[in-house]
Amino acid sequence: MTEMFSLAFMQRALIAAALIGITAPAVGIYLVQRRQALMGDGIGHVALTGVGLGFIFQTSPVWMAVLVCILAAIVMELVRARGNNRGDIALAMLFYGGMACGRMLISKSPAASGASGSLDSYLWGSILAVDTADLVTIAALGAIVVAVTLGLRRQLFAVCQDEEFARVTGIPVRLLNLLLAVMAAVTVTVAMRVVGLLLVSAMMVVPVAAAQLLTRSFVATQALSIGLGVAVSLGGVAGSYQFDVPPGSAIVLLAIAVFAVFSAIAAPLAGLRHRSAAGAGGTAGPGVCDVVLPDQDGSRAGDPLGSPGLAQ
Amino acid sequence: MSSVISRTGEAVEADSGPAQHPGPARRSLPASAAPVAASADAPATVPMAAPAAVPATAPKAAPTAVPVRLRGAVASLGGRPVLRGIDLTVRPGEVVALLGANGSGKSTTVKTVIGSVPLEHGALELFGMPYAKFRSWHRIGYVPQRTTAASGVPATVREVVSTGRLPQHRLLPFRRKDRAAVDRALDAVGMLDRAEDGVAALSGGQHQRVLIARALVGTPDLLIMDEPMAGVDAASQQVLADTLRREVERGAAVLLVLHELGPLEPLIDRAVVLRDGCVAHDGPPPPNTGQHALPGHDHVHPHTDDHLTTPGLLA
Numbered sequence: 001m002t003e004m005f006s007l008a009f010m011q012r013a014l015i016a017a018a019l020i021g022i023t024a025p026a027v028g029i030y031l032v033q034r035r036q037a038l039m040g041d042g043i044g045h046v047a048l049t050g051v052g053l054g055f056i057f058q059t060s061p062v063w064m065a066v067l068v069c070i071l072a073a074i075v076m077e078l079v080r081a082r083g084n085n086r087g088d089i090a091l092a093m094l095f096y097g098g099m100a101c102g103r104m105l106i107s108k109s110p111a112a113s114g115a116s117g118s119l120d121s122y123l124w125g126s127i128l129a130v131d132t133a134d135l136v137t138i139a140a141l142g143a144i145v146v147a148v149t150l151g152l153r154r155q156l157f158a159v160c161q162d163e164e165f166a167r168v169t170g171i172p173v174r175l176l177n178l179l180l181a182v183m184a185a186v187t188v189t190v191a192m193r194v195v196g197l198l199l200v201s202a203m204m205v206v207p208v209a210a211a212q213l214l215t216r217s218f219v220a221t222q223a224l225s226i227g228l229g230v231a232v233s234l235g236g237v238a239g240s241y242q243f244d245v246p247p248g249s250a251i252v253l254l255a256i257a258v259f260a261v262f263s264a265i266a267a268p269l270a271g272l273r274h275r276s277a278a279g280a281g282g283t284a285g286p287g288v289c290d291v292v293l294p295d296q297d298g299s300r301a302g303d304p305l306g307s308p309g310l311a312q
Numbered sequence: 313m314s315s316v317i318s319r320t321g322e323a324v325e326a327d328s329g330p331a332q333h334p335g336p337a338r339r340s341l342p343a344s345a346a347p348v349a350a351s352a353d354a355p356a357t358v359p360m361a362a363p364a365a366v367p368a369t370a371p372k373a374a375p376t377a378v379p380v381r382l383r384g385a386v387a388s389l390g391g392r393p394v395l396r397g398i399d400l401t402v403r404p405g406e407v408v409a410l411l412g413a414n415g416s417g418k419s420t421t422v423k424t425v426i427g428s429v430p431l432e433h434g435a436l437e438l439f440g441m442p443y444a445k446f447r448s449w450h451r452i453g454y455v456p457q458r459t460t461a462a463s464g465v466p467a468t469v470r471e472v473v474s475t476g477r478l479p480q481h482r483l484l485p486f487r488r489k490d491r492a493a494v495d496r497a498l499d500a501v502g503m504l505d506r507a508e509d510g511v512a513a514l515s516g517g518q519h520q521r522v523l524i525a526r527a528l529v530g531t532p533d534l535l536i537m538d539e540p541m542a543g544v545d546a547a548s549q550q551v552l553a554d555t556l557r558r559e560v561e562r563g564a565a566v567l568l569v570l571h572e573l574g575p576l577e578p579l580i581d582r583a584v585v586l587r588d589g590c591v592a593h594d595g596p597p598p599p600n601t602g603q604h605a606l607p608g609h610d611h612v613h614p615h616t617d618d619h620l621t622t623p624g625l626l627a
Contacts, residue, residue: 029465033465034463154478155478157467157475158475162456162463164423164428164454164456168426168427168454169449169475169476169479171478216466216510217466217467218466218467
């Protein structure tokens, strides 16, 4: 079990996984809050076009994907901001077009024969192949994303909670929306190497979905989802080493398992918390109804409307 | 108090704008004018007047700039014309009710005032500044029309109300005086004891009170409320009316979208009635406005029960 910590590629894999575990939920929580949980998925599809362009021009696929994803995220944000009824159709076109375009570009790339193998590494992640340069890229981009999403927490929370109200407070809503879209795009491309484009959205959504089963406040949800993100990322990578399974799948399935466990314990835990709060503060009412109803015949005398409650 | 300083600063800025009408003489509002006459059956657990909620800023320098001046507003939603040339003025310290049937353009008018719906023609001035140049958003407290509480992620009452403080602290950390302002606003609407509860667990009336606290937290000079009484139980209506009266006494101007005057009637200085995107009446509140005049209107008084709807929703 411990020998994996002495292997250089495993050390790099674990560090990369931890960085994604922090970054993805930090952005994802705002997307979930705005009920755009699948936006990361859409960006992931479009990222494939960026990877394809990287192959065609023989440049870094990751940086090409960053560029294409940022453009796509800005387009998506503009479509969303217009409140267009056909917005979902427009986004669907973008997603499928991005996926198909990426596959086609890769097939036409000079290194087409070898590329299909490395295409797989972008679709499903290749965390064990992360080298030091990759790690530096992931750390730098991740640091920017975390700085923005945690530093502007109150502003982004306000925008995602109630965009119209946020506009009336005078904060730059459009700028913050674009910033969030760009951060989501950067996160997708950063997480691409770890869990793969097809599962990237899971790391942005599942830890948040699991955390919010147990929390009442936004701050606690954000903290817990980041903690869960790190835990399942490290656990998934370690498990993949131990049981020889793909790390991306292991991370996502572990996160979903945590979600399932949290779902099961959420209701009993809430009941427990409610009871302890009632015991401490005495704010809750009695456990059973102890109200004595007035005599039905006499109580109506002063009520001109008869029984308005029932009338409705 | 930072709010005094900032307001004074704003008053200077506002004075540099074009000269405006002075506001009407403030109608004195006897505190005894209980807006909900049948409040005797309101639960005693609801705190009524909370003295701490009124900041001791005493006599406020009379702001001379007109909070809202909308001229010939034309706007459409999805290609359908909704406003066909609305004139609307809210003077300092004035309480104006926007009335009219569903679809008459009340909410759209409010949304043009806050800039959510763009004007196709016409002009909008806020506190004497053209809309494009207006930056003093902290002077406006906005309460949107809302029936559901939560977003996709849990949030506490305090977290939601704190977003109303963004114009004050901006990029700076949330400090003690910001927290105190949130406490005051929550206290004013009787929700301080629920501050750490999740908004998803609140009733419609409690949620409305939270949204009002969020608008009050920056001590605005203009409150804009879209159907504040919709879906609100009688206890919350009472709290809301009391809160609004204190804000008016403090000197705030209020623009209210209402389906009918209801318990807020004694507070209202002027009513603007819209019909098909045009102003049909602008003057003293007409008796029996809104849906009361229409045949078949079922007038059912709101009850203390949270689950019951108000007449505004039934109509």
